Amino acid sequence: MFGYIRPFNDELRLKDHQLYKSVYCGLCRSMRKNYGILSTLALNYDCTVLAMLYMSVKNERCSVRRGSCSINPLKKCLLCSCEGEALEFAGAVSVIMSYYKLRDTINDSGFPKRLSAFFGRAALYRNYKKAVRKYPYIDSLTSEMMKRQLEAEKENSGVDRSADPTAKLISELCRSFSDDEKNKRTLSVFGYHVGRWIYLMDAADDLEKDIRHKSFNPFKGRYDGDIKHTMIYCNEVLNMTAAQIVLAYELLELNSFKAILDNIIYSGLSYQQKKYTETRFIAKDKNKDYYGMLDEIE
Amino acid sequence: MEYEHSFEQVQYLIDNGQNEEAENMLMTLQTHPDQAKWNYMMAVVSMNKGWLEYAAQYAEKAHELEPDNSMYSSYIETIRKQRSEANKNNNIKSAAGCCIDCADCCECLSSFS
Numbered sequence: 001m002f003g004y005i006r007p008f009n010d011e012l013r014l015k016d017h018q019l020y021k022s023v024y025c026g027l028c029r030s031m032r033k034n035y036g037i038l039s040t041l042a043l044n045y046d047c048t049v050l051a052m053l054y055m056s057v058k059n060e061r062c063s064v065r066r067g068s069c070s071i072n073p074l075k076k077c078l079l080c081s082c083e084g085e086a087l088e089f090a091g092a093v094s095v096i097m098s099y100y101k102l103r104d105t106i107n108d109s110g111f112p113k114r115l116s117a118f119f120g121r122a123a124l125y126r127n128y129k130k131a132v133r134k135y136p137y138i139d140s141l142t143s144e145m146m147k148r149q150l151e152a153e154k155e156n157s158g159v160d161r162s163a164d165p166t167a168k169l170i171s172e173l174c175r176s177f178s179d180d181e182k183n184k185r186t187l188s189v190f191g192y193h194v195g196r197w198i199y200l201m202d203a204a205d206d207l208e209k210d211i212r213h214k215s216f217n218p219f220k221g222r223y224d225g226d227i228k229h230t231m232i233y234c235n236e237v238l239n240m241t242a243a244q245i246v247l248a249y250e251l252l253e254l255n256s257f258k259a260i261l262d263n264i265i266y267s268g269l270s271y272q273q274k275k276y277t278e279t280r281f282i283a284k285d286k287n288k289d290y291y292g293m294l295d296e297i298e
Numbered sequence: 299m300e301y302e303h304s305f306e307q308v309q310y311l312i313d314n315g316q317n318e319e320a321e322n323m324l325m326t327l328q329t330h331p332d333q334a335k336w337n338y339m340m341a342v343v344s345m346n347k348g349w350l351e352y353a354a355q356y357a358e359k360a361h362e363l364e365p366d367n368s369m370y371s372s373y374i375e376t377i378r379k380q381r382s383e384a385n386k387n388n389n390i391k392s393a394a395g396c397c398i399d400c401a402d403c404c405e406c407l408s409s410f411s
Contacts (some may be wrong), residue, residue: 160349167348192348236381240350243380 002044002098002152003195004201004276005207006258007260008267016259018078023257024065026050026080027094030087032070034134035095041120042098047196050173051090052257054145055175057187059255060084087194091132100146107213138173145293151218159237162218163199170195183253187259197269198239204234235277242269248252256260308339317346320364334364353377 007020031039055062062082069075080151081087102124105117128194134138148165148276154159176183203218207230210217219237249265256286304327311320321343327336331383341356361367361374 159351160344164349189348196348196350237351237381240354240377240380244348244350 002046003105004205004272005046005049005200006268006272007263011267012263013259016263019064019080020048020052020179020260021076022080023062025067025077026062026064026082027051028070029049029067029083031091031095034088034091035127035130037070038123039091039095039270041130044094044098047090047094048167048269049261050093051086052260053088054089054175055082055192056085056257056261057183057252058084058086059152060086062086062256067206076260089135092135092138092244093123094128095131096135096142096275098261099124099143104146111153122152137176141169141172156221157218158221159200159218166199167192168240169196170198186248186251190245190252193241193244193248197238197245200234200238200241201276204231204238207231207234231277235273236283238273238277242273245269305335305339308343312339317343319338321347330339332363334360335369338370338373348368354381365381 007017007192009017012020024045026042028040031043031158052220053105054060060082061084062080064078064080067077067079069077081153099121102117106114106121109117144163148168149162152165157219171188174194175184175188178187200218207217207219208227209215209226210220219230219234222233246265254261304323306326308320308323311317311323320339324336324339324343337356337360340396341353341360344353344356351367357370357377360370364370
């Protein structure tokens with residue numbers, strides 16, 4: 001479910017790209033410091049964006065310094081650190097959510113995947129406990145979300161109902177960023193649609209696999225497993241969700257990281273969406289896909 | 299006439315941000331599911347809740363029942379536009395142009411691999 005919210009690098013200025021990377025590395029460093037070195041296994045792009053949004057909304061000051069990578073000390077990189085809790089918060093979210101995701105994998109996957117998930121979970125267990133001690137409400141929100149997700153999947157719900165738990169979770173997390181009532185409402189709408197978008201992207205990405213393995217997928221009910229038509233439908237649903245994200249985003253009061261966040265919302269979302277839905281069905285060859293897409297636009 | 303009055307109340311609840319109450323009230327009014335106004339209100343409530351697929355379905359239904367109503371048709375027009383065009387204005391083309399201009403910029407090329 002991770003890694004769909006990313007900037008579109010081709011359009012990002014170099015300095016913003018470096019800043020983005022520094023937040024990523026800074027988050028990794030902060031996770032190592034706060035929750036233990038194994039927690040860096042749970043590092044992901046979505047939580048980097050979450051950290052940036054947090055810093056931007058709360059107007060937390062951050063500084064960038066040179067350092068070396070947490071995993072490979074020979075590699076030099078820029079590290080972002082901030083005065084407030086943004087990186088700690090985002091780290092806790094990624095540890096807790098990864099832990100629950102692994103637990104979920106153990107319950108419903110084949111043997112080899114289950115085995116690796118089992119070891120992954122064992123490795124994360126202590127880091128997870130540390131994160132829970134610090135942010136108990138993230139844990140309770142996530143476990144609630146997992147429970148509702150299972151129920152929705154059991155009832156074979158449609159798109160809206162099955163996307164709701166993830167959407168609510170991200171909505172609640174974003175809501176906690178601000179103290180102002182008006183901002184809270186905007187953030188919660190923004191978060192809701194971002195969560196919905198992530199869930200639906202994941203569902204669209206897994207569609208082929210789910211049809212093959214006969215497992216649950218919210219899009220599967222339509223068009224009786226005809227992938228091409230279902231993909232067009234997926235794109236419609238995702239387009240509309242992205243449109244709502246943009247509408248809410250424009251009302252947010254942001255203080256920093258504007259260029260990167262703009263890039264993610266205005267170009268990143270649609271690029272990722274194209275990459276995971278349309279192009280996969282135009283041609284099998286990856287390079288051809290990219291240029292095929294350009295021809296189509298021209 | 300009685301229904302008209304209830305719809306006013308629903309509208310009032312929606313305007314006040316009491317979306318759940320508005321939805322519950324609409325559910326009790328479900329005796330006329332073929333009424334365009336009921337479908338339109340359901341669409342608005344679902345939209346506020348974030349359940350966009352339901353919103354789209356109800357809005358389509360409202361438009362279908364009363365094609366001449368300009369409020370319903372502009373509402374469904376917005377939804378249709380969002381569903382189709384949000385993705386059309388991506389700027390992959392201009393990005394590709396950037397990489398032809400600065401061929402030695404390896405940062406730009408990273409996403410091509």
